[in-house]
Amino acid sequence: MTTVGIPGGRGVTASFDRPESASVVVACPPHPQYGGTRSDSRLEAVSDALAPDIGCLRFDYGTWDEGRGERVDAENALAWAGERADAVGLFGYSFGAAVALCAAADRDAVAEPSVLSVLAPPAGLTDHLDAVAALDAIDCPVQIVVGERDDTVDWGPVADRAAEQGHAVERLPADHHFVGQCGRIGQTVGPFLRDHLLPPESTV
Template structure:
């Protein structure tokens, strides 16, 4: 069961909430909006479905107007703040560009747990590896073994050095044929 919400802040964002009647939630940041990334992304939907199977809400949202990552990070922070008003524990997930957004947002407002899929080493001028340094919550980094779309290696390497969970997955940046497996892995990590 899903529900549509609108979250107002300095920008209004549209949110789909999978399993809205839950005690815990995960905010899911979509991939690059200028490359067609939306809250309907198959990887976000797979995470939402796997979380729903565990009785955890998933808030998948669309960014407001393009702002090269800065306002998109604020969008994630606004959805995170709204989720904290409703749910006891709130985790954070992001894929690709959304993984960079999630890392930067987590550094400002630490979630209960963070999972990133195909995280870029930078987002505009922001260093996502440096953002990782500030976190004390559980962190999972998942990357495609043949991903040549983003520079995920520095994030995975630093996460491994920090003792975070680092998982390679077969495939490239889009995880064709692996989406359900990715959804299960992320949901299992984000579930207590």
């Protein structure tokens, strides 16, 4: 793992797991005002599930900007990873899920992800992050993972819209924090990202 700075003028720092990999997943942490950082256990679980052949860029947001700057942070991280990898995926948890969905939907962004997976996505946390509407503008494969006992965020509208569009929706027996479920998170998210980032194995 190496520590890197993400260009963009917002002082974004990231941990880059397995930087030598040809494929990379950018991971968006939960709400920074509630302690969300790149060291979040759910982000680390996804990174571990991608080893040994897919890298993971886990970043901290810059100064709090009600979702606007945080979305830019994700887009800048995607662009930075895209300059160094053959394929780039995107993951986000909670607030980071909304950030990831909106970043993936931005048609003007420098780089677009090849695949997107989000965990516990809130339907709306700020006026600048409409996760439900973002689904209408995303072209890549999408996986929505929710906790069936999650009453912290309103994930229902996101899961419903994703299901209507034919995206993968996975329900885990967990609350919003997925206590004791990190292994299951990795088992659910890792294979989905891997399937869309790694070339199929050649057959003889």
